Amino acid sequence: MNVKYSSRMDVVRGSDIREMLKMTQNLDVIYFAGGLPAAELFPTKALGELAKEVIEKEGFRALQYSPTEGYIGLREALVDRLNKVWKAHTTVDQIMITTGSQQGLDLTAKVFLDQGDYVVCERPTYVGAVMAFTLFQPRWIEVPCDDDGMDMAALDAALKNNPRVKFIYIVPNFQNPSGRTWSLERRRQTLAIAAKYDIPIIEDNPYGELYFDEDQPTAIQELDTEGRVISLGTLSKTFCPGLRLGWVNANEEILRKYGLIKQATDLNTSTLDQMIAAWYLQKYDFEADVAEKRIVYRNRRDAMVKAIHEEMPPEIRFVKPRGGLFLWLELPKQINARTVMRRCFERGVAVCPGEGFYPQSPELNTLRLNFSCMPEERIREGIRRLATVMREMLAEAALEQPIEV
């Protein structure tokens, strides 16, 4: 059979991370490749009891179809929390549950993108957004960034020169992959520039509550008085990703569009997952859970940073992330991160090349390391092996240099 696929199948590419996730079945592997939260922090005892209680008491509802917008108990619990923790002023009519935050990206693409429209994003940007948006065949403008966020002049120029820009996509807190957190000033400026060109902002915020060294950042949505910011949230990093639970928080007109699209996409998110999460948020001390994650992940970040300082050749550059799950390495130009990945793999270490985080012209000498899912001594051992690979490759690269006469 000669199957005629859609033209998007010519541009879609798989994620290295999803491929390497299969490696996690082998417990000997030191796994820095994905964005897995620490499974040992899952509240399994409480959730086991709660799942039983939800099904036994309300199985007629928990096991049935449910409204596309989401289970009202979960929407209410999330609204309460957003208003408290993020100083939001949101209501249940402004929140819709999604099947993980990845679905929030898929729905965003469907709501906004026609083939050939422009997406403005950070350089580098989140690989899951690259995958989701690519299916809708947009053009991309990757705006260069420094430690405080996007270059504002470049952002302004991008919007000025391209009337088919549909939205600005950003991960302002402890960005995946770079670890970068935007300054308050850049957040304000971005909002002003978006207003000038009347463009919505997609604020993807999976990591904002996982801050280690200072206070929680300010959400751009909190600064927004026009309903311009569409915020994507998730319980995957602060709770459990196996329950596929995210949300879209947006003004009511925009959210109705997301609702129409979600109907056509999967009718509704798992009712059982939603009810378990809602009951947990109501009955347990979720804030204590998040605080515990901050401590454990900070310690793991510290272990990784220390090991890099001690083990890694000085040619490898990185900025210490102030929160989140990721550390981003820039290697010397002559080092290809895909080769690093393969050699690490042979040594039982899974790492993620950075190229997937660039929708157009990748930097092949970048590497993302995750520090959330391995205990500290495994982190040290993994960095030791990675450093060995780096030294090996630097030595080989030096031999291949043309000899100057």
Next chain:
Amino acid sequence: MNVKYSSRMDVVRGSDIREMLKMTQNLDVIYFAGGLPAAELFPTKALGELAKEVIEKEGFRALQYSPTEGYIGLREALVDRLNKVWKAHTTVDQIMITTGSQQGLDLTAKVFLDQGDYVVCERPTYVGAVMAFTLFQPRWIEVPCDDDGMDMAALDAALKNNPRVKFIYIVPNFQNPSGRTWSLERRRQTLAIAAKYDIPIIEDNPYGELYFDEDQPTAIQELDTEGRVISLGTLSKTFCPGLRLGWVNANEEILRKYGLIKQATDLNTSTLDQMIAAWYLQKYDFEADVAEKRIVYRNRRDAMVKAIHEEMPPEIRFVKPRGGLFLWLELPKQINARTVMRRCFERGVAVCPGEGFYPQSPELNTLRLNFSCMPEERIREGIRRLATVMREMLAEAALEQPIEV
């Protein structure tokens, strides 16, 4: 803010069913509108215990991200069952778990459809497919049907005249909405015509195991020796829809494309839902559950058919469905089913107008009734109220007739 949405937002429409699902929160409503399975048949006791066991014993896995293709235990259990119950010859490499069967439709659209491509479907066809495919802005060819399935000459002509047909979408067993089941001969002919034009067949089969009067139908995929048939399955009708679990069963080349697309769509289906279902399939007598549903739904169908015969004016036509969840009414041409819906709503009965089941030119005098989720005495009462509305509207229509001179 003047938001610029994608052009698909101009064509997307919501489903009456999803809107009316909100009515189910009011337990007094007699609900014929959706496709809800009977909640009183959910194995809540067993599932409560099992959910607790899964989370307590394997929470580190059940609450974590999992492979895009699905939890291997569930894929194995489904393959065993398909090979036994449907005489399939499939393997785990040919099955991928989806977030409900609705996601199977979304992924199908993404894998195959460019804007302007043709979809060939039955007339009428499943509203969820209309919604999912419409987002990708195809053109439609609705092939007329009789009691045995599609008109084969019309199908052949459609494929002959339209080289941009990407697939044939059919629900051959106890179709939603019409209740129709295809003859074996038409299944064979369709496969031959698809082969002649080298086109894949999407066989959507949510209801095939819910047969009441005769043996289980033969799957078109069972007749296929070329890997031409892509079968969509679901646990929503035979198990519980609140766990969002469906699957795609296709040849390995095609299934890899679905996998790439699913990655970008929601990474993976709820791990917890998948593990609960897998353990249930392994430990409990699932075949006995399905057999029980056949009996309960047959009795409800019988109650609805009997009530229609007794209560409804003779102008209302329908064919008794031999399985599934739905009964399809054709009303006199002058009766608009949307008005019927509104008047029934005032009398506490939710019904579904047929127009959503036509992607292009709807028959406004059609109505779908679901008989699976209400006990028999509620079905009788609901049909009585519906019949009152019908008589009322027929009398009004008679008054409006031009008087012949």
